[in-house]
Amino acid sequence: SDAQKDEWAYCRLYGVAARLNRGPATASELADLSREVDAALRDGSARLRAFGNQLLDDIRRRTASAGTAAAAPAGWQIAETASFRVLHRGQAELAAEVGRVAEAARRAMYERWVGPAGANWSPKCDVYLHPKGADYATATGKPPANPGHSTVGAKAGQVVSRRIDVRADEPTMLDGVLPHEITQVILAELFADQPLPRWASVGMAALAESPDGVARYLRAVPRLLKEKQLFAVGPFMERAQFPSADEVTAFYAESVSLVSYLVGLKGPKAFTAFLQEGPRRGYARALATHYGFKDPADLQDRWVKHVLGGE
Structure with missing residues (x-):
């Protein structure tokens, strides 16, 4: 009957709407979704036309966005993978390795924190390989000593651009900086509606680095505790602003140590669930629900004992 067809x-x-709401789709997926809408509108009545046209408009916007990053800027060459465009200045071999490492890190970090990576990124993430610190500083305006950074653009809750800038001369670029920044890109997408507190994003991204890199952060914590340079956990968990220059070491060390401790208790995905609930109910209540701590002070006591080898 007509009612059943409708x-x-x-x-x-x-x-189709449910698939679009799940996040970015590849160009081929968007084409399939457009055909599905057209077919549904042919079979359905006029009352579905507005809904269908709304979906088609959304698909057209996403298709245009997916196709905006095709050409390389002047002076750059591109090595492409399924989810990345590695832009380089004549370093083809390094660019190919960066692409392989980036894809592996993307899969691993999705699997660690939420589950399988799912569809390839669309638009792809641009990774700029700046030959030296001076090139990096000139292109980005960041200090030349910075190893790298990431930028994610979003409109109406949808990611429209992903970019990572790294220094090719940084010794830890492949096993430290690149996985760190890819994790930041993933987190910016997963928590687009409610950005993570700084300590959580810093700690989660740092755990993507090499074991030696993570160990350096953790080794600093006992000394910082004894020197009373660390932060009370309650205010620390709610802190939105980035630390001042003289607080950076303590902030990073405490972030990595605290995330590592909580992840060690119940696993990475439980930590993600805790972070998803924190903004809605408050981190103190979320701690009680997900970890059984009475309050942030209880967490601090047990974390400090753990750091000092007593738990």
């Missing part, structure tokens, strides 16, 4: 057409449109 119901089936609506179900098809709803399926």
